[in-house]
Amino acid sequence: MTLARRHRKFVWLAGIAALIAALVALAWFWRGQAHPPSDADDPQQVALGRQVYADYCASCHGVHLEGQPDWRRRKPDGHLPAPPHDYHGHTWRHPDVDLFGMVKEGMAAYAAPGYQTDMKGYAGVLTDAQIWAVIAFIKSSWPPEFRTYQSKITKGAQPRGE
Secondary structure, three states: OOHHHHHHHHHHHHHHHHHHHHHHHHHHHHOOOOOOOOOOOOHHHHHHHHHHHHHHOHHHHOOOOOOOOOOOOOOOOOOOOOOOOOOOOOHHHOOHHHHHHHHHHOHHHHOOOOOOOOOOOOEOOEOHHHHHHHHHHHHHOOOHHHHHHHHHHHHHOOOOOO
């Protein structure tokens, strides 16, 4: 095989590889997931999530993910207290796409019209990567059976609006 022919073959194969990479990136974009989902088994993502949680979430949801006392009873202002994010709460019953949206957009975007909430959105405050990391940190605290359940509903969930 001549050098020119090998070069053409290499260029052709490199072009195919670039096309495949672009299609994979486009598929992530179309699914609404510019960042990979949270990974509770990724020590770096969990460490980042632990720090972001401590800085932005722990004041309401508790240092140990325990939530506020009587989190199921409305406060005098009609708002519900912040729920726990450990397995005692209901966070593990939501798919990743919804957890991400609740943090980014706030609870009002996911509740019935007129719902009163203290949970504001963190768009413009936290990056998408930081939000995914917080979710990874929270999930890392759950027992295996809760993580398995949540993983199954995450795989079956569709991004909002689809």
